[in-house]
Amino acid sequence: MEQKEKALTAVALLEAAYPDAICSLVYTDPLQLLIATRLAAQCTDKRVNMVTPALFERFPTVQAFAEANVQEVEELIKTCGLYKTKARDIVAMCQMLRDEYHGIVPDTIEALTRLPGVGRKTANLIVGDIFGQPAVVVDTHCIRLTGRLGFHQSKDAVKIEKLLRELLPPDRSNDFCHRLVLHGRAVCKAGKPLCDACCLQKICQYAADHT
Secondary structure: OOHHHHHHHHHHHHHHHOOOOOOOOOOOOHHHHHHHHHHOOOOOHHHHHHHHHHHHHHOOOHHHHHOOOHHHHHHHHHHHOOHHHHHHHHHHHHHHHHHHOOOOOOOOHHHHOOOOOOOHHHHHHHHHHOOOOOOOOOOHHHHHHHHHHOOOOOOOHHHHHHHHHHHOOOOOHHHHHHHHHHHHHHOOOOOOOOHHHOOOHHHOHHHHHHO
């Protein structure tokens, strides 16, 4: 099976298995998703969702975050890990949004990755989920699952993003990445994948090699 054909098959199988392809981070506006995604680095979405209600109640706007005391932000996000760096990035990010983007979250990967603490993974999530643009969110689940499927043997997120952009239909790529997260948590786990229960087993290189 050619790589592009395999990719289309994987898209269809995951669509059938996970009809609702939604981001597991809870948010109500672009700023909240941007900040929640920054908090999610090396932290579970579940933990982030426990922290953000109080954070967003205390700092409801770009202006509020831009004027925030970094130590106060640290206290509110402490359980997310790496909280000092994340707090500093969030305040600096909102200062740049205020000063250079009129307080509005931009809609391009190029502009988003200029913001402190924002990499391509976060930028792709924002342009895909908020602005409906073709996006490929390469997180740990995406790297692991697409590697096991046999699309690559890389750990380089930028190279994997470029490869998947070539293989995936642009209008389905963002949801495909959300479904990879759901499947990675439920079935294709990091430690011991449940190959016998996997909807992708027939097209998976890892399953062919290990079952």
